[in-house]
Amino acid sequence: MNLDQKKVVIFSGIAVGALAVMLTVLGNPPNQGICVACFIRDIAGGLGLHRAEAVQYIRPEVPGFILGSFIISLISGEFRARGGSAPLARFVIGFFVMVGALTFLGCPLRMVLRLAAGDLNAIPAFFGFSLGIYYGLFFIKKGYSLGRSYKIPQGNAYLMPAISVFLLLLVAFSPSFIFFSQKGPGSMKAPFIASLAAGLIVGMLAQRSRLCMQGGIRDIFLLRDFHLFSGFVSIFITALVLNIALGKFHPGFANQPIAHSMHLWNFLGMFLAGFGSALLGGCPLRQCILAGEGDADAAVAFLGMLVGAAFSHNFGLAASANGVGSNGKVAVVLGIALLTIIAAFNVSTDIFQKKGSELSNAQEA
Amino acid sequence: MEKYPYFMITFPSVHHALRFESKMKETGISFQLVPVPREISSSCGVAARVDFVEEDTLVDTVDNLKLEYDSIYIYDRPKEKPSLVKRWEIR
Numbered sequence: 001m002n003l004d005q006k007k008v009v010i011f012s013g014i015a016v017g018a019l020a021v022m023l024t025v026l027g028n029p030p031n032q033g034i035c036v037a038c039f040i041r042d043i044a045g046g047l048g049l050h051r052a053e054a055v056q057y058i059r060p061e062v063p064g065f066i067l068g069s070f071i072i073s074l075i076s077g078e079f080r081a082r083g084g085s086a087p088l089a090r091f092v093i094g095f096f097v098m099v100g101a102l103t104f105l106g107c108p109l110r111m112v113l114r115l116a117a118g119d120l121n122a123i124p125a126f127f128g129f130s131l132g133i134y135y136g137l138f139f140i141k142k143g144y145s146l147g148r149s150y151k152i153p154q155g156n157a158y159l160m161p162a163i164s165v166f167l168l169l170l171v172a173f174s175p176s177f178i179f180f181s182q183k184g185p186g187s188m189k190a191p192f193i194a195s196l197a198a199g200l201i202v203g204m205l206a207q208r209s210r211l212c213m214q215g216g217i218r219d220i221f222l223l224r225d226f227h228l229f230s231g232f233v234s235i236f237i238t239a240l241v242l243n244i245a246l247g248k249f250h251p252g253f254a255n256q257p258i259a260h261s262m263h264l265w266n267f268l269g270m271f272l273a274g275f276g277s278a279l280l281g282g283c284p285l286r287q288c289i290l291a292g293e294g295d296a297d298a299a300v301a302f303l304g305m306l307v308g309a310a311f312s313h314n315f316g317l318a319a320s321a322n323g324v325g326s327n328g329k330v331a332v333v334l335g336i337a338l339l340t341i342i343a344a345f346n347v348s349t350d351i352f353q354k355k356g357s358e359l360s361n362a363q364e365a
Numbered sequence: 366m367e368k369y370p371y372f373m374i375t376f377p378s379v380h381h382a383l384r385f386e387s388k389m390k391e392t393g394i395s396f397q398l399v400p401v402p403r404e405i406s407s408s409c410g411v412a413a414r415v416d417f418v419e420e421d422t423l424v425d426t427v428d429n430l431k432l433e434y435d436s437i438y439i440y441d442r443p444k445e446k447p448s449l450v451k452r453w454e455i456r
Contacts, residue, residue: 005403078406085377140380148377148433148453208403215410219400222379223411227400281378281409348380 012209013234019198021242026190030257035110036284037101041309049310054184063164064199069207069292070161081157083296086146094304096335100272102318108213116239118251128267129274136278139343157294212286214277265324372415375407375435382411
């Protein structure tokens with residue numbers, strides 16, 4: 001691992017941590033300067049896909065991530081259309097990653113940001129997330145794969161960036177058919193330009209560094225390698241230092257902003273999100289970045305998350321500061337069971353027939 | 366220290382990388398699974414760094430074991446961009 005590469009990931013982590021805290025100063029919800037899950041949920045609300053009035057705003061950060069990745073990958077030559085790796089399975093997995101994240105109230109990135117603000121409820125979530133990835137790796141080691149993606153006509157790669165531009169236009173022109181929260185987290189927002197700029201910068205840096213919350217933990221389990229995890233750590237340290245400096249560091253379990261203290265469900269929610277992220281090969285942020293690079297499968301996972309967010313609120317699955325309701329508990333358990341089935345069904349048969357194929361190789365020889 | 370030249374093989378998914386690991390262990394070609402270097406684009410985060418052998422030997426071994434990969438690159442010397450040896454062709 002060369003030094004240059006290490007620097008990029010650490011620098012990206014510092015920038016992401018700093019931008020996240022800056023966005024809360026500029027008006028984003030507390031401990032939620034950047035949260036991919038929450039923001040996708042807010043977008044679902046802004047589009048009217050769910051009617052939870054407190055969380056409706058087409059957050060410019062998310063189209064920013066996608067467009068940042070799009071722009072930088074165009075420049076670096078990594079922008080290429082690809083797809084065809086089990087899109088429907090990815091949609092369903094993305095759906096449940098969102099259900100899990102909204103049980104905890106945050107994506108893996110917000111989990112780190114919450115920890116950095118002293119929200120100790122994120123600790124059981126961190127263990128759940130790590131264990132979920134470990135559980136996913138169990139299937140990957142057994143032969144789970146959604147299959148390879150293939151080159152598809154280049155025009156496909158422009159769809160997700162185009163959708164992102166459309167979302168930005170919706171916020172900019174605010175037609176009467178979109179929704180804006182008047183109160184609650186959805187009403188707390190940094191100025192449009194600041195949100196978009198931060199999103200673009202994070203998108204570019206994450207594309208260049210491959211920053212991924214899931215990848216960091218996966219690489220520790222799988223390769224004993226801490227490279228990607230160092231990005232994770234530098235986000236934490238930067239946000240921690242800034243939070244302390246700005247008086248936003250309040251250690252404890254009680255009265256944390258947009259959080260609850262049902263430890264088991266924080267744990268299980270992020271277990272589901274970690275498991276799903278491992279099956280997808282990337283955390284929610286990474287899915288946005290890949291979608292911007294022209295990965296149609298990641299774009300489908302993104303749409304799965306968007307729909308998952310809408311269902312979470314329509315069916316009363318998502319948690320609130322009051323905790324997780326019974327619908328949410330059922331959904332998380334069901335999600336873990338369903339993803340287990342999906343994982344098991346995608347264990348490729350050639351592993352089961354390992355001995356047989358070696359035999360046939362010998363016969364061929 | 367890194368010994369040049371060496372190969373870097375990228376994979377369509379982590380599973381394919383692990384499959385590569387389990388099958389290649391028996392061949393005597395030495396390699397290590399590593400995170401994908403930044404200068405290479407890949408859909409999955411895990412790559413294999415393979416110590417130098419003849420190019421044909423590596424490609425033939427991988428093909429004979431029916432191992433799927435994305436691309437095979439070679440790093441010739443320090444601070445130089447890797448060059449593409451072979452890209453997986455759909456068959």
